[in-house]
Amino acid sequence: MPLGSFGFVTIGVVTGSNDFFTLTEREVLDWGIEEKYLLPLVSKAEDLSGIRVTNDDWLLSKKLGHKCYLLHLTEPWERLGARVRDYLEQRGRELDVRSKYKVRIRKVWYEVPGVRFPDLFISYMSHEVPKIAVNEVNLQGKKGTSTNTIH
Numbered sequence: 001m002p003l004g005s006f007g008f009v010t011i012g013v014v015t016g017s018n019d020f021f022t023l024t025e026r027e028v029l030d031w032g033i034e035e036k037y038l039l040p041l042v043s044k045a046e047d048l049s050g051i052r053v054t055n056d057d058w059l060l061s062k063k064l065g066h067k068c069y070l071l072h073l074t075e076p077w078e079r080l081g082a083r084v085r086d087y088l089e090q091r092g093r094e095l096d097v098r099s100k101y102k103v104r105i106r107k108v109w110y111e112v113p114g115v116r117f118p119d120l121f122i123s124y125m126s127h128e129v130p131k132i133a134v135n136e137v138n139l140q141g142k143k144g145t146s147t148n149t150i151h
Contacts, residue, residue, distance in 0.1 A: 007119070007120075013148060020097045023071060025062045041070040117135070
């Protein structure tokens with residue numbers, strides 16, 4: 001039976017700048033980014049170590065220093081927290097994020113579109129065979145999402 005008969009497959013989040021919009025725990029702490037702007041993230045195929053991705057798997061990824069958060073902003077600039085605005089201004093300038101194509105063409109440059117919370121993660125950009133894992137990440141009511149290196 002084709003996989004498509006069970007659901008549909010689509011790419012993960014296209015941030016336009018993974019260096020900027022995906023963060024490690026250390027980066028979150030260093031910048032003091034407010035928790036309400038962060039979503040749990042599966043960023044690489046190596047994060048899919050079994051048939052499920054659980055909160056414990058995500059916590060291990062975080063402990064290992066992987067990119068484990070997605071910066072998810074949906075508020076107008078004036079309503080954003082001071083720390084996240086500092087990050088947007090300072091780090092954004094350092095990485096020249098606003099000049100990157102996918103960022104530049106957005107209506108609001110810092111709002112990453114198409115954030116989804118899939119039932120399954122499927123790797124496709126890996127040096128091994130593709131991996132499929134059930135998304136069981138749910139931290140304080142926030143389900144896990146992924147970058148476009150995972151479907």
